[in-house]
Amino acid sequence: MERVLSGMRSTGKLHIGHLFGALSNYTKLQGQYDSYYFIADLHALTTDYDHTDEIKRNRIEVMLDWLASGIDPEKSTLFIQSKVPEHAYLTLLLSMIVPTPWVERNTTVKEMIRDLGLKENVSYGLLGYPILMTSDIIIYKADYVPVGKDQVHHLEIAREIVRRFNGLYGNLFPEPQPLLTEFPSLPGVDGRKMSKSLDNDIKIADTEEETTKKIMSAITDPAKIRLHDKGHPAICTIFKYHGVFNKEGVPEIKQNCESGQLGCVACKKQCAAKLNELLKGIREKRKSLESNEQEIIEIFEEGSRKAKKVASETLKEVLSMMKID
Numbered sequence: 350m351e352r353v354l355s356g357m358r359s360t361g362k363l364h365i366g367h368l369f370g371a372l373s374n375y376t377k378l379q380g381q382y383d384s385y386y387f388i389a390d391l392h393a394l395t396t397d398y399d400h401t402d403e404i405k406r407n408r409i410e411v412m413l414d415w416l417a418s419g420i421d422p423e424k425s426t427l428f429i430q431s432k433v434p435e436h437a438y439l440t441l442l443l444s445m446i447v448p449t450p451w452v453e454r455n456t457t458v459k460e461m462i463r464d465l466g467l468k469e470n471v472s473y474g475l476l477g478y479p480i481l482m483t484s485d486i487i488i489y490k491a492d493y494v495p496v497g498k499d500q501v502h503h504l505e506i507a508r509e510i511v512r513r514f515n516g517l518y519g520n521l522f523p524e525p526q527p528l529l530t531e532f533p534s535l536p537g538v539d540g541r542k543m544s545k546s547l548d549n550d551i552k553i554a555d556t557e558e559e560t561t562k563k564i565m566s567a568i569t570d571p572a573k574i575r576l577h578d579k580g581h582p583a584i585c586t587i588f589k590y591h592g593v594f595n596k597e598g599v600p601e602i603k604q605n606c607e608s609g610q611l612g613c614v615a616c617k618k619q620c621a622a623k624l625n626e627l628l629k630g631i632r633e634k635r636k637s638l639e640s641n642e643q644e645i646i647e648i649f650e651e652g653s654r655k656a657k658k659v660a661s662e663t664l665k666e667v668l669s670m671m672k673i674d
C-alpha cells in the first residue's frame with residue numbers, strides 16, 4: 350500500500366480553512382493509503398519560540414479538531430513530531446547536503462516572513478523549515494503528501510534533497526509528490542488569506558453565535574452598499590464561502606445578488622446558517638472529546654511509538670549509507 354503523510358503546525362485551534370482543505374482530505378485518504386498524520390510542534394517553534402508555554406495546549410487543541418473532524422486512529426497513524434526525535438537527527442544530516450540558496454530562495458518561507466512581518470527576525474530554524482519538513486516526509490518514505498498549494502515549493506525542495514541524497518549515497522528515498530486538495534484556499538472574513546495570525550479566521554471550535562457574528566462582519570462587494578444595489582459575486586468573500594459549503598445555493602445566490610434582489614445581510618445569514626449546520630456534528634463531537642483529554646493524548650502517544658519504530662529503522666539505514674555507522 351502506498352503511503353501518505355502530512356502534518357500541521359500546532360499554533361492553536363484550527364479554522365475552517367484547515368477543515369475544508371486539509372482535514373477533509375486526510376479523512377478521505379485514510380482509507381485508501383497507509384496514512385501518517387502528525388502534529389508539527391517543532392515547526393511551530395519556527396515562529397512561536399518566544400511563547401512556548403502554549404505549545405502543549407495547542408497540541409491538544411489540534412488533536413481535538415482532528416478527531417472531531419473524522420480522522421480515525423484505527424485507520425491512520427497519528428503522532429507528534431517532537432516525540433520522534435529521529436526527525437531532528439535526519440534534519441541535521443540532510444542540512445549538510447543542502448546548498449544554502451535552495452533554502453534562501455524558498456517562496457513559502459518568504460511568504461511566512463512577509464505575512465508575519467518578521468523582517469530581520471528570521472531564525473536559522475525558520476530558514477531550515479523545508480529541511481525539517483523533508484525529514485518529516487522521507488523518514489517514513491512517504492509517496493504522497495496532501496497539502497495546500499502554498500506548500501508546493503517546500504515539496505519541490507524535498508524532492509531536490511531526495512535526488513541529491515540518493516545520488517550521493519544510494520537509492521533510499523522515493524520522491525514525494527504533492528496531493529493537492531480540491532478546494533481553493535478559503536479567504537478570511539476580511540478577504541485576506543484565512544489565518545490565525547491575521548485574526549480573520551472562523552474556528553472549528555467557535556460557537557454558532559461567534560460564527561454568525563464573524564460572518565456578519567465579513568467584507569463583501571464594496572460597491573454593494575444598499576440592499577438593491579447590484580452585486581459582484583466574483584469579488585465577494587461570502588460568495589466564495591457559499592461556493593465551498595453551500596454549493597447547491599450558489600446559482601440562485603449569484604443571480605439574486607447580481608440582479609440586486611438579494612442583500613448582503615440576508616446572504617450572510619444564509620451562509621452562517623449553512624456553515625453552522627455543517628459544523629454541528631463536528632462541534633458536538635469535539636465537546637464530548639474535551640472531557641477525555643487524557644485518552645486523546647494517549648492515542649497520539651501510542652501513534653508516536655509506532656512512528657518512532659519506522660523512523661528509527663530509516664535513520665539506521667541513512668547512517669549506514671553515509672558510513673557514519
Ligand code: TRP
Pocket residue numbers: 354355356357358389392481482485486494495496500
Ligand atoms: N508546513 C506544513 C504547514 O504549514 C506543516 C508540515 C510540517 C508538513 N512538516 C510537514 C506538511 C510534512 C506535510 C508534510 O501546513
